[in-house]
Amino acid sequence: MLVALMIVSILTMEATIPAYVIYSIYTYSSTGWWLWLPILSVVIAAIVAIMPWCQFIPYFARPIVPLAMVAAAGHARGLLGACASAAFLLAAWALIRRWLNGDSLRLEAIEISPPLAPGVYFVGQGGGNSEVNHHFRNESQRFALDILRLNWLTMRAWGFFPQRLGRYAIYSTQVLCPVAGVVTAVVDGLPDTDPLVQRDTDHIAGNHIVIRCAGASTFVGLAHLLAGSIQVRVGDAVSAGQPLARVGNSGNTTEPHLHIHAKVGGAPDSMLDGQGVPLRIRGRFLMRNDLFRGLSLRKG
Numbered sequence: 001m002l003v004a005l006m007i008v009s010i011l012t013m014e015a016t017i018p019a020y021v022i023y024s025i026y027t028y029s030s031t032g033w034w035l036w037l038p039i040l041s042v043v044i045a046a047i048v049a050i051m052p053w054c055q056f057i058p059y060f061a062r063p064i065v066p067l068a069m070v071a072a073a074g075h076a077r078g079l080l081g082a083c084a085s086a087a088f089l090l091a092a093w094a095l096i097r098r099w100l101n102g103d104s105l106r107l108e109a110i111e112i113s114p115p116l117a118p119g120v121y122f123v124g125q126g127g128g129n130s131e132v133n134h135h136f137r138n139e140s141q142r143f144a145l146d147i148l149r150l151n152w153l154t155m156r157a158w159g160f161f162p163q164r165l166g167r168y169a170i171y172s173t174q175v176l177c178p179v180a181g182v183v184t185a186v187v188d189g190l191p192d193t194d195p196l197v198q199r200d201t202d203h204i205a206g207n208h209i210v211i212r213c214a215g216a217s218t219f220v221g222l223a224h225l226l227a228g229s230i231q232v233r234v235g236d237a238v239s240a241g242q243p244l245a246r247v248g249n250s251g252n253t254t255e256p257h258l259h260i261h262a263k264v265g266g267a268p269d270s271m272l273d274g275q276g277v278p279l280r281i282r283g284r285f286l287m288r289n290d291l292f293r294g295l296s297l298r299k300g
C-alpha cells in the first residue's frame with residue numbers, strides 16, 4: 001500500500017513539473033505573457049487530450065496541468081490572468097477536440113448501449129484522427145474503440161505492464177451486447193496471450209463476436225474475448241444489455257481490453273473487412289481519454 005502511494009506521488013509530481021515551467025514563464029516577463037498565453041494553452045490542451053493517460057500516470061492527475069496553469073496565472077497576474085488563462089485553455093481544448101474528431105461527427109453514427117457491466121471505463125484508443133486512434137488508418141476499424149477499465153486508484157492496472165492478467169482492471173469483466181440484432185460470427189477457444197511480450201498475429205481479433213444490427217446493414221464486432229466465455233452462437237437473436245462474454249487477452253493485443261467497432265459491407269462473418277462507421281455511446285462519440293460508465297443494472 002505504502003509503495004503504491006509512493007509510486008502515485010512520484011507520478012503525480014511528473015504531471016506538476018510543467019506547472020513550474022508555466023509559472024516561470026508567467027513571471028519571467030511582465031509584458032510577454034500575453035504572447036505566451038495562446039501558445040501555452042494549445043500545448044497544454046494538446047497534452048491533456050492526446051497523451052495516453054493511465055499508462056504511467058493515474059487518471060486523476062489529468063486535470064492537474066491545466067489547473068496549475070490557471071493557478072500560476074492567477075498568482076502572477078491576479079484574477080484577470082486566471083480568467084484569461086481559463087478562457088484560452090477552453091478555446092484551445094474545443095479546437096483540438098474538433099480536430100481529433102475528424103469527420104466522424106458529420107458521418108452517420110450508430111448508437112450503441114454501453115458494452116460492459118457497471119464500472120468506470122476509459123478509452124485508450126478512439127477518435128477520428130490517427131493521433132488518438134491507432135485504428136484510424138484501417139478502413140474497417142476506422143472508428144474502433146479500445147476500452148480499458150479504471151481501478152479505484154484511476155489506473156488501468158496495478159503496475160506498469162504487469163504480466164499477471166488479473167492485475168488489469170478490465171480482465172474478465174462481463175461484456176454486454178451493444179445492439180439488438182443477430183449473431184453472424186463467433187470464434188472461441190483461442191488462448192490468452194502474455195501482456196506486452198506475446199501477440200497472436202495469426203488471429204488478429206482473437207475470440208470474437210460479430211452482430212448484425214436489427215433492421216440495418218451495419219455490423220458490430222467485439223474482440224479479444226476470454227476463451228470459453230462466449231455465451232451466444234451464430235444465428236442467435238440478441239438484445240442490448242444481454243451478457244455475451246468476458247474480456248480476455250486473445251489475438252493481436254498488448255494487454256486485456258475490449259476492442260469494438262462497427263462496419264458496413266464486407267462478409268457478415270468477418271470483422272476485418274467493410275467500411276468503418278462511427279459509434280456513439282449514450283449519444284457521445286468517444287475519443288482517447290474519454291470516460292464512460294458501464295450499463296446500469298437498474299436498466300431493464
Ligand SMILES: [Zn+2]
Pocket residue numbers: 125135144145146259260
Ligand atoms: Zn483495437
